[in-house]
Amino acid sequence: MNSTNIDVSNLTYRHNPDSDPSLIDINLSLPRGSRTIVIGANGAGKSTLLQILAGKRLVSTQGARIFVKGRDVFRDTPPGVTFLGTEWAMNPVVRGDIVVSAFLDSVGGYRHKERRDRLLDILDIDLDWHMHAISDGERRRVQLCFGLMVPWDVLLLDEVTVDLDVLVRDDLLKFLKADTSRFTPSAKLYDVALHWLKKDRDNRRELEKASKRSRGARRNEATPSDSETFYRKYDYSH
Template sequence: MSAIRLNNLDIAYGDTKVVHGVNLDIAEGESFALVGESGSGKSTILRAIAGLAPDWTGEIAVLARPRSHAIERAVARQVQMVFQDPYGSLHPRKTIDAVLSEPLEINSIGNRGDRVEAMLQAVGLDRRFRFRFPHQLSGGQRQRVAIARALMLEPKVLLLDEPTSALDVSVQAEILNLLKRLRREQGLTYLLVTHNLPVVSFLCDRLAVMRHGRIVEVADVALLKRGDLAEPYSRELLAATQGRASLTV
């Protein structure tokens, strides 16, 4: 079954169209990446899937269910998003317990204390972090909390918007290893936005290369690892990453 299917998706901000005719079919359990330069429309696609960019035409289906332009609670329980900035995505005046309990309260799910502690443990944080505030955590710890929050409703799909780009390289590796383990243990589907091709090589099965709001190539990650991408723009992106230090994972 498809986890995410996009058919002829156009997205605009006001009179400016930023995504043009995107078609994608991401299988359940797959880890898929959208790559390209800043401004190519990658994060906008994630926001449309999540219900945060309502000005779109075409079709969006999540787990075989077409979604509307509104924020739908049923979709939100199946699809959650992890944002780029762990400093900005957590409320500074709420404890970690409050942050993780909030989605449970909204959806009238009980046994909140046990669920919060179990999810902290799942992302590698012990119970002593439960009543701390975000400013008392490191960047990597905050991103673990953000991932835990996304998983509190036991979704099937995670939308990952540059989830490691704001972190130090050593911490990036820890978060990527965590994401890889969680996908395996919980049977998750990932749609990852990044410009970091080593991250794609480590975490993903396939990728789509975007330019100016359009997909120019879809390829298996095996082709990326071999440096055998077909489109000239894709090869330019790959060449731009060569010579940089590899991500240690």
């Protein structure tokens, strides 16, 4: 059996042929049983990378190798890969007037009743909820139950805990800890991640300075922008 669960090499990705690449020469090898946190600033390409690993974004195969469980994610889709992303909660289908119990049964919840029921307790879900009448956080809980009730080999999570309250998030992380052989978050890991993010931001700022681009306030501009001029002209608040 292949000991590498995810194997990526020479991956460069552009959202369209004329845009700058979102990912440049990514090389990644993750063994079976590993837990990996993808960190980076907003817009760094984290979601894009996860979507590619899940086979949801087609990549030109010229020089790129993207294998999960020893299989090409585009030509020989591997089984047992679960991807949960942020776009699910905005899907109009899951915002329809359907009862949660019926929704979960429609996607096979009855086949995984023991695991489904455990997740219903952990995520504090009411089976009588109507999908169109619940909050984004409650809808996110249903998504997690839907995605995690089927056993998986590779789990790709894209910021799916952002809508959860602190108690539910804590219970979910404990479930994932129990569902895997080990899970070792620590203050040391946090410090290392923070150091990497600061270095990445400093490097970006140097690149922007060289290209005469910058983020944040533009305090040295003497001439107001076109939008400022327009809105000032029609500002009757004074």
